[in-house]
Amino acid sequence: GAVVSQHPSWVICKSGTSVKIECRSLDFQATTMFWYRQFPKQSLMLMATSNEGSKATYEQGVEKDKFLINHASLTLSTLTVTSAHPEDSSFYICSPKGLAGLETQYFGPGTRLLVL
């Protein structure tokens, strides 16, 4: 399977600060990146979809000015949670996708964010 890394794996921050999460696809070129958020005992909720070099498309209810996504290269995408609040505490997971194959979707190991 594909190798995907996320950094950091967990982070604790104070309310009002910004947190940047990096997602790297290590062995294939990610033309598309999906960013998900998962609250405890709930499903993965798609936040946004980005294509390399383009602006991200955000799902309804997700604030684009709060969750900044950069997908400047085919191997790296970042999600920045700006002015984080306790309700942003969640498990954030990236899922890169290359050109080939619709069947398999790979996920990063996730980043657990706790905002105090």
Next chain:
Amino acid sequence: GQSLEQPSEVTAVEGAIVQINCTYQTSGFYGLSWYQQHDGGAPTFLSYNGLDGLEETGRFSSFLSRSDSYGYLLLQELQMKDSASYFCAVREKSGGSYIPTFGRGTSLIVHP
């Protein structure tokens, strides 16, 4: 848009067989996938059905009936390590991308 329904929890004993059902509603269907997620971990891909029928991968099988908008994941010879959440997911085409949507997940508890 899409919606998926799957049971919230299933329990079974070691060595048994369990079936997790998934029904879906979607305006454009591009396959049904299944994922496993252990507590604290990320989802891992289990199987994909693009056409009707049964796909078998070791102890796991997945079935799809497009006319019934229904699929299931079958787990055989259950082991304790199979205790996890299982998600079905469908894809819908939006713009140039295939957007996956996940069900709410089924928590499988395997007892000794």
